[in-house]
Amino acid sequence: MTSEPSHPGRRKYVLFDVDGTLIDAVSNQRRVWGVWAERHGLDPAEVYEVALRTRPLETFAQVAPDRNPQECLAALHELEDDDVRSGVYSAFDGASELLHALHPGSWALVTSNYEHRVRGRFRRTGLPLPSVIVDAAAVEEGKPSPVPYLRAAALLSAAPEDCLVIEDAPSGVRSGLRAGMNVWGVNTATAPEGTHRHFPTLREASPHILAFAQQG
Structure with a gap:
């Protein structure tokens, strides 16, 4: 399935799940x-x-x-x-290069975990942190509700249709879809139901994620 169209000429944003998407936990x-x-x-x-x-x-x-x-x-x-x-943690192959290549302010983390743990894991794996992190404490409804991804978009002043969600789990995919966003699946052998595109690894998805972010 191809990605849903977004508005040309407008800034694009990437919203990442954390565990299973950027960090192998x-x-x-x-x-x-x-x-x-x-x-x-x-x-x-x-x-x-x-x-x-x-x-x-x-x-x-x-x-x-x-x-x-x-x-x-x-x-x-x-x-x-x-x-x-x-614990022993590792970032998925390509995660560091991808996050460092994205323009500051154009991406966020949307996690069902808590921010202090995300920050701890990112420090230990050397990943850069964005200005926006939506964690379990930031919303009353977690994934698969659209609320977490809509919250991230609002904090970035982004329209949902200009956002790309990167997920590995069905509940996260449903959350992004219900928020009206583009949703790509990574790090799974088969595509989670509903994803617009699917990549077996984050490394394979990275150039396409950067291409999306550089639109507009």
């Missing part, structure tokens, strides 16, 4: 959820499968309905913060 997420599950006497594999599809509070409601969700969340946050300090 799958093993970290699996480890954190595994430790959390074991501490609560639950099966790590089963818990992780639920966590992949839902936000933490929704995960707790499914896998530990008899536990205090705020206590569960606090324990998870402690594990995640420790992982940011001590």
Whole structure:
């Protein structure tokens, strides 16, 4: 599928998901959820499968309905913060060159994680940070709601139709589509449903992302 048309002559913007798109954090997420599950006497594999599809509070409601969700969340946050300090992270191939090549003010991060963890991971992987980061605390509705991507566009003073969303997860793809934006999928073997374009790796997508950003 080809990209939706955008308005010629107007500045273009790129909105990136973080985990799975710019930073390879799958093993970290699996480890954190595994430790959390074991501490609560639950099966790590089963818990992780639920966590992949839902936000933490929704995960707790499914896998530990008899536990205090705020206590569960606090324990998870402690594990995640420790992982940011001590875990092993790597940026996807091409991420650093791509982000450094984009014009400052023309891109943002839109994540279901929290900003302090994103900043920690970016420092550890050497990735540059944009001026706009929309995290879980910045919006009342997370992905797949359009709210996170619309919030990022508003902070950039960008029209949704002039924004390109780069995602790896179905919930993020739906979020971008519902926001009325171009959505490209990366780092997956098959294209997430609804994406306008798909690239198996971020490296392959990079020249096309730069070409989009340099329009207008």
